[in-house]
Amino acid sequence: xxxxxxxIDDAPVTLKQKCTTADNPLLxxxxxxxxxxxxxxxxxxxxxxxxxxxxxxxxxxxxFQCDDCCDMQLYCGDCTVCNHLRSPTHCIKEWTGSFFxxxxxxxxxxxxxxxxxxSESCIxxxxxxxxxxxxxxxxxxxxxxxxxxxxxxxQTHTKQLLRMGWFPSTTVDPRTAATFWLLHHYHILSFExxxxxxxxxxxxxxxxDNVGLIKKVGVLLG
Numbered sequence: 001x002x003x004x005x006x007x008i009d010d011a012p013v014t015l016k017q018k019c020t021t022a023d024n025p026l027l028x029x030x031x032x033x034x035x036x037x038x039x040x041x042x043x044x045x046x047x048x049x050x051x052x053x054x055x056x057x058x059x060x061x062x063x064f065q066c067d068d069c070c071d072m073q074l075y076c077g078d079c080t081v082c083n084h085l086r087s088p089t090h091c092i093k094e095w096t097g098s099f100f101x102x103x104x105x106x107x108x109x110x111x112x113x114x115x116x117x118x119s120e121s122c123i124x125x126x127x128x129x130x131x132x133x134x135x136x137x138x139x140x141x142x143x144x145x146x147x148x149x150x151x152x153x154x155q156t157h158t159k160q161l162l163r164m165g166w167f168p169s170t171t172v173d174p175r176t177a178a179t180f181w182l183l184h185h186y187h188i189l190s191f192e193x194x195x196x197x198x199x200x201x202x203x204x205x206x207x208x209d210n211v212g213l214i215k216k217v218g219v220l221l222g
């Protein structure tokens with residue numbers, strides 16, 4: 001019994017260490033949170049780009065900004081389309097005079113020609129059904145103006161989409177597709193999470209329209 005008591009008395013006493021800012025990085029950030037907030041609010045406006053002329057063509061009004069480009073400058077509609085020939089799923093917003101409002105590259109006139117190289121014209125373009133193709137990417141669901149190639153040597157619509165890096169939802173008259181990058185993203189995500197395809201899809205719907213203001217953005221694949 002005495003030996004048992006001695007063993008307890010001899011046990012080392014662990015002192016509780018004093019917490020420091022290194023233990024909780026947020027404590028280091030608290031003194032700077034006003035600066036972070038001010039910069040985030042600043043991004044809701046034009047920021048440094050107060051010029052009303054497009055910085056690229058220097059002739060048309062600068063009203064459009066891309067949420068996905070690293071470039072925060074504002075461009076005119078034509079230059080915005082030109083800048084996105086190889087990135088048609090980027091999200092565009094338009095300056096109304098007091099705030100930014102969501103718009104799209106399709107509304108600005110961007111058309112995607114399949115079956116040919118980027119910016120190459122087709123002598124027999126064929127619009128997709130209702131000229132309202134849906135393309136799903138990691139940053140949301142996008143309405144696209146897509147032209148299939150109907151030249152003498154053209155491939156099937158399915159092949160034209162696949163060669164663009166878009167996976168069609170059906171092999172017959174495809175009206176919806178998903179980018180290969182989106183499929184790869186979900187494939188890797190499925191290893192680390194339990195999110196179902198349904199939940200993943202509806203998270204993309206929310207990215208596109210989290211408050212339900214855009215009609216029929218949640219159209220099911222088909």
